[in-house]
Amino acid sequence: MTTAPSRPSASGSRAPATGTGTYTGRFRVWRGDAGGGSLQEYQVEVNEGEVVLDVVHRLQATQAHDLAVRWNCKAGKCGSCSAEINGRPRLMCMTRMSVFAEDETVTITPMRTFPVVRDLVTDVSFNYAKAREIPSFVPPAGLAPGEYRMSQEDVGRSQEFRKCIECFLCQNTCHVVRDHEENKAAFAGPRFLMRVAELDMHPLDSAAATGLDRRATAQDDHGLGYCNITKCCTDVCPENIRITDNALIPLKERVADRKYDPLVWLGSVIRRRR
Incomplete structure (x- = not known):
């Protein structure tokens, strides 16, 4: 008669086998x-x-x-x-x-x-309040919903973020709000900054045509600058979404380019004049 192997603990130790399960x-x-x-x-x-x-x-x-x-x-x-x-x-x-x-x-x-x-x-109502603060997708003018066309590469980029089940574990573990209650008013948290990033990289989002600058709002309204990319949000995500690497860091880079890169700034000025 054989007994079932003992179960390993989170620390690697093993308890005595019971043989019964x-x-x-x-x-x-x-x-x-x-x-x-x-x-x-x-x-x-x-x-x-x-x-x-x-x-x-x-x-x-x-x-x-x-x-x-x-x-x-x-x-x-x-x-x-x-x-x-x-x-x-x-x-x-x-x-x-x-x-x-x-x-x-x-x-x-x-x-x-x-x-x-x-x-x-x-009480997770904080998260629903932050969700309401994110401006929704702006459809392209002149296109009906059934006429949207996107490349598979663009679909794949945003599909990762759509896997979110809103368990709010990333919100819970983010030390910006976990350890600093006073930051909640100004910081949307990783789940909703990821939503801003998804919309900002969406090729059909026409927010800019309405005067909405998603990169500026990410920094000024949703507290992107508070995030110091420790990847704790990515670490606890049960859907294995690479929140930090694929959403927050690229969004930070685009915000920095828009604000500090002189060539990007000059190009945006020329486009506005045109």
């Missing part, structure tokens, strides 16, 4: 509301192949019936079950229990950047 795991879950709270300890059954959200559901069903948690699809596509697991922003439905050792205590807390509603649920 089922064990009792130790968890610390934050319980409380806007007025305060604390970490509560629980022991919950864990089965082979489960994710953290499975365990949270079992905890609700068996011990903490009033535990508040936000979730929807359980398939990594709705972005609802964002939390911090052992201090790292992650989706609970995409974090397998097999990445932790059986004797490891797993700590689950709400996203730190946003106000707590109750337990693991946070």
Whole structure:
């Protein structure tokens, strides 16, 4: 008779194998509301192949019936079950229990950047307010929706950013707002600066014809200058979008060219006169 191999922990250590695929795991879950709270300890059954959200559901069903948690699809596509697991922003439905050792205590807390509603649920309305501040796509004049034409290369560039599921993990981990509450008014965050970058590189966006300069608004209205490209947003993105390399850095370069490159500035002046 053989036993199942022990599971490696996040730190690389291994716990003793049980041979059954089922064990009792130790968890610390934050319980409380806007007025305060604390970490509560629980022991919950864990089965082979489960994710953290499975365990949270079992905890609700068996011990903490009033535990508040936000979730929807359980398939990594709705972005609802964002939390911090052992201090790292992650989706609970995409974090397998097999990445932790059986004797490891797993700590689950709400996203730190946003106000707590109750337990693991946070108020993410900040993000929807920022979304409303981004001017939408401006269709080209004289073209009906079915007449749009783009090269496949241009489609591919923006398609990456369209994979965003708005889990807001990038917003949560960005230290510009995570560690500095006072920056929230002036900084849209990586998710919405990525949206500005997508529209700015869109070959059919005609915002400039209406007098809207997306590069200028990125800097002046949405706080692009606050971003210091540490790539923490890219690091936690569950869709593996290269937010920093493919959106924020190119946008910063275009803003710098427009503002500081004398040849680019001269060319823009000549085009305006024409």
